Amino acid sequence: MTADAPDTAPAVGRYTLESRLSGALGGRTAQAIERAFGYRTVGDLLGHYPRRYALRGELTALASLPLDENVTIVAEVIEVRERTMRSRRGSILEVKITDGTGILTLTFFNQAWRSRELVPGARGIFAGKVGDYRGARQLAHPDYELFDETAPSSPTDASVKRWAEAPIPIYPATGTLASWQLAKAIALLLDGLDPADAAGDPIPEQVRASHGLLGQRRALEQVHRPEAESEWKAARRTLRFTEALVLQTALLQRRAELRAQATTARHPSPGGLLERFDASLPFDLTGDQVEVGRAIADDLAEAVPMNRLVQGEVGSGKTVVALRAMLAVADSGGQAALLAPTEVLAAQHLRSIVRMLGPELSASLVPTLLTGQLPAAERRKALLRAAAGQSRIVVGTHALIGDTVSFADLGLVVVDEQHRFGVEQREALRLKGQQPPHVLVLTATPIPRTVAMTVFGDLDISTIRELPAGRAGIESHVVPLAERPGWRGRVWARLAEEVAAGRQGFVVCPAIEARVAEEADPAAGGEIDADAPDHAARPVASVASVLAELAELPAFADIRVAPLHGRMSSDEKDATMRAFAAGEIDVLVATTVIEVGVDVPNASAMVVVDADRFGVSQLHQLRGRVGRGGLPGLCLLVTAAEPGSLARQRVDAVAATLDGFELARVDLELRQEGDVLGASQSGGRSSLKLLRVARDGDLIADARAIAAELLDGDRALSRNPALAAEVRRRLDDDSSGFLSKG
Numbered sequence: 001m002t003a004d005a006p007d008t009a010p011a012v013g014r015y016t017l018e019s020r021l022s023g024a025l026g027g028r029t030a031q032a033i034e035r036a037f038g039y040r041t042v043g044d045l046l047g048h049y050p051r052r053y054a055l056r057g058e059l060t061a062l063a064s065l066p067l068d069e070n071v072t073i074v075a076e077v078i079e080v081r082e083r084t085m086r087s088r089r090g091s092i093l094e095v096k097i098t099d100g101t102g103i104l105t106l107t108f109f110n111q112a113w114r115s116r117e118l119v120p121g122a123r124g125i126f127a128g129k130v131g132d133y134r135g136a137r138q139l140a141h142p143d144y145e146l147f148d149e150t151a152p153s154s155p156t157d158a159s160v161k162r163w164a165e166a167p168i169p170i171y172p173a174t175g176t177l178a179s180w181q182l183a184k185a186i187a188l189l190l191d192g193l194d195p196a197d198a199a200g201d202p203i204p205e206q207v208r209a210s211h212g213l214l215g216q217r218r219a220l221e222q223v224h225r226p227e228a229e230s231e232w233k234a235a236r237r238t239l240r241f242t243e244a245l246v247l248q249t250a251l252l253q254r255r256a257e258l259r260a261q262a263t264t265a266r267h268p269s270p271g272g273l274l275e276r277f278d279a280s281l282p283f284d285l286t287g288d289q290v291e292v293g294r295a296i297a298d299d300l301a302e303a304v305p306m307n308r309l310v311q312g313e314v315g316s317g318k319t320v321v322a323l324r325a326m327l328a329v330a331d332s333g334g335q336a337a338l339l340a341p342t343e344v345l346a347a348q349h350l351r352s353i354v355r356m357l358g359p360e361l362s363a364s365l366v367p368t369l370l371t372g373q374l375p376a377a378e379r380r381k382a383l384l385r386a387a388a389g390q391s392r393i394v395v396g397t398h399a400l401i402g403d404t405v406s407f408a409d410l411g412l413v414v415v416d417e418q419h420r421f422g423v424e425q426r427e428a429l430r431l432k433g434q435q436p437p438h439v440l441v442l443t444a445t446p447i448p449r450t451v452a453m454t455v456f457g458d459l460d461i462s463t464i465r466e467l468p469a470g471r472a473g474i475e476s477h478v479v480p481l482a483e484r485p486g487w488r489g490r491v492w493a494r495l496a497e498e499v500a501a502g503r504q505g506f507v508v509c510p511a512i513e514a515r516v517a518e519e520a521d522p523a524a525g526g527e528i529d530a531d532a533p534d535h536a537a538r539p540v541a542s543v544a545s546v547l548a549e550l551a552e553l554p555a556f557a558d559i560r561v562a563p564l565h566g567r568m569s570s571d572e573k574d575a576t577m578r579a580f581a582a583g584e585i586d587v588l589v590a591t592t593v594i595e596v597g598v599d600v601p602n603a604s605a606m607v608v609v610d611a612d613r614f615g616v617s618q619l620h621q622l623r624g625r626v627g628r629g630g631l632p633g634l635c636l637l638v639t640a641a642e643p644g645s646l647a648r649q650r651v652d653a654v655a656a657t658l659d660g661f662e663l664a665r666v667d668l669e670l671r672q673e674g675d676v677l678g679a680s681q682s683g684g685r686s687s688l689k690l691l692r693v694a695r696d697g698d699l700i701a702d703a704r705a706i707a708a709e710l711l712d713g714d715r716a717l718s719r720n721p722a723l724a725a726e727v728r729r730r731l732d733d734d735s736s737g738f739l740s741k742g
Contacts, residue, residue: 078103143181204720300328332411335392336414512542600628
């Protein structure tokens with residue numbers, strides 16, 4: 001990138017944080033930055049903080065550089081050699097650089113002139129993609145910037161020392177934008193930043209003083225151009241607190257806005273649907289179910305929209321709690337819509353609801369399924385039942401959000417596994433009510449307190465820890481193929497033994513066919529890619545490959561095996577699940593379409609192949625598909641991950657405990673920084689930059705308390721306009737909605 005800067009240096013006071021980058025840096029540079037990072041304003045780019053800091057005397061461990069990744073390193077030139085190419089005209093310049101122990105080769109084609117500056121002893125920053133040539137690491141045509149080793153023009157011992165020890169910021173970069181190029185662009189912005197723009201600091205003066213924080217302008221200067229390690233550390237501390245305060249302020253504002261709306265209070269009728277349902281239950285509700293149900297009933301009875309999150313262990317009975325809320329709304333003449341992430345889960349929910357209601361209540365409520373793959377005639381009937389109010393409970397996927405879907409009186413929206421839906425999808429369903437509907441969010445992924453404060457800060461949170469009586473429990477074992485490759489055969493033998501005992505089982509694979517992955521957990525590194533470097537040595541297990549493997553085993557000759565995955569039609573998936581539930585299929589070889597909601601009491605065995613390719617919460621969810629009846633469950637987590645690797649630690653953690661809340665804590669500690677909220681959820685400027693919920697729980701709680709004080713009696717922040725402006729700048733409507741709903 002060559003910054004097409006203005007003809008003259010920018011005038012001091014020219015830019016504010018809201019200024020467009022195109023006006024500050026020039027159109028070509030601004031476009032390159034927007035393509036790489038999505039940044040459009042001065043504030044966006046100044047919020048691109050250094051990943052780390054290097055020193056002029058410091059080198060980088062070259063031996064640890066990962067292949068096929070863009071890297072930025074600090075190193076010293078030790079050898080320069082030019083040779084003629086054999087197969088075509090021209091020459092290759094080979095420059096060897098070192099960290100003092102390892103050696104990396106830089107190669108340049110037909111650029112011999114670089115030998116005039118890349119001389120032995122020269123030090124600098126080098127950036128490029130790490131490749132391999134005949135077993136040796138190399139960077140082909142890397143970008144670089146050599147350190148200006150000239151001491152200050154009027155040297156004193158102090159000035160030379162400051163120059164030598166000044167940290168060099170290393171920024172998150174791309175193949176087209178090197179770290180030092182970003183540093184130059186940021187320096188240009190800092191030089192031109194309007195001093196008056198910093199006068200309105202988002203952190204009130206009394207808070208800065210009591211917490212020992214810097215002003216915003218000084219913090220930005222010190223994080224990008226520190227003269228000492230202590231400066232960037234103090235700056236990051238201030239900017240981390242600012243981030244926490246902005247996020248918590250936005251969440252609390254959102255909470256207040258929701259509570260200021262009016263809606264219809266929903267009361268169950270004496271002797272009505274809810275009472276009749278409770279009387280028909282063949283089991284007693286757990287204490288947690290009763291307590292959470294009471295909180296939901298209190299919310300529904302208010303003329304303020306409920307916004308409650310119910311988190312519960314896998315199999316803890318959240319569906320019963322949600323169904324009781326739907327019946328309370330139906331008693332008052334309203335309708336409930338249940339939004340599920342997959343067609344398999346939507347159909348399973350409908351079957352469970354109909355089964356729990358029984359014939360009489362089902363006839364009164366007319367539960368209806370609405371998904372994208374319904375035949376046209378069935379879809380028209382479902383739409384009419386919803387629009388006329390005949391169906392009091394409508395269960396569906398994102399198809400519920402379509403323009404053709406309407407409700408007579410939508411009183412309750414239930415969102416299951418909310419992390420699967422975008423903000424716009426959830427809001428579109430809310431807007432289908434004549435008045436704001438009550439909202440109940442369900443998740444079987446337990447949430448640590450710091451995550452709840454950061455992600456669900458505007459929701460009331462209820463927890464169901466207690467499992468229903470009669471659960472026989474689940475045994476979980478890691479099958480470590482890296483150390484015990486011969487154990488794979490025993491996995492299939494053990495599964496066959498369960499079937500021989502009259503039980504059923506699941507085999508879950510991360511892909512449908514070779515190199516076709518489905519619904520991976522972001523915690524495991526995003527979508528599973530069979531070509532990813534960390535898995536390059538072994539092919540990804542797939543439904544197709546496992547089906548072929550089982551077909552060759554004598555023990556499976558009489559076992560009925562069937563596939564289930566996302567590329568099957570809605571009818572095919574539904575027919576397969578019905579057959580499995582009816583005992584007509586012994587073993588289901590599936591992808592993660594069976595991750596949540598599937599309830600087959602006779603299923604006792606769960607085999608997860610390539611378990612290291614899934615995240616902690618996903619493995620816990622998959623395990624929860626067995627051990628749901630009176631039969632003990634068995635979960636075999638098959639992995640070839642090396643002992644001690646992060647992937648193996650995830651699998652070991654799941655096998656070590658059935659406590660989802662403990663796993664949530666472990667998961668938070670194992671995830672790499674920046675993955676906590678998940679890239680698919682954060683979107684642009686709302687993603688966390690310096691704040692880490694695994695580490696900064698106390699800071700988040702402190703910021704939330706301060707935000708609550710600032711908003712008390714001043715919801716619009718009229719007394720703190722700079723904080724209000726920062727909230728608007730950092731969190732647009734979509735990202736604010738994301739933060740409030742997770």
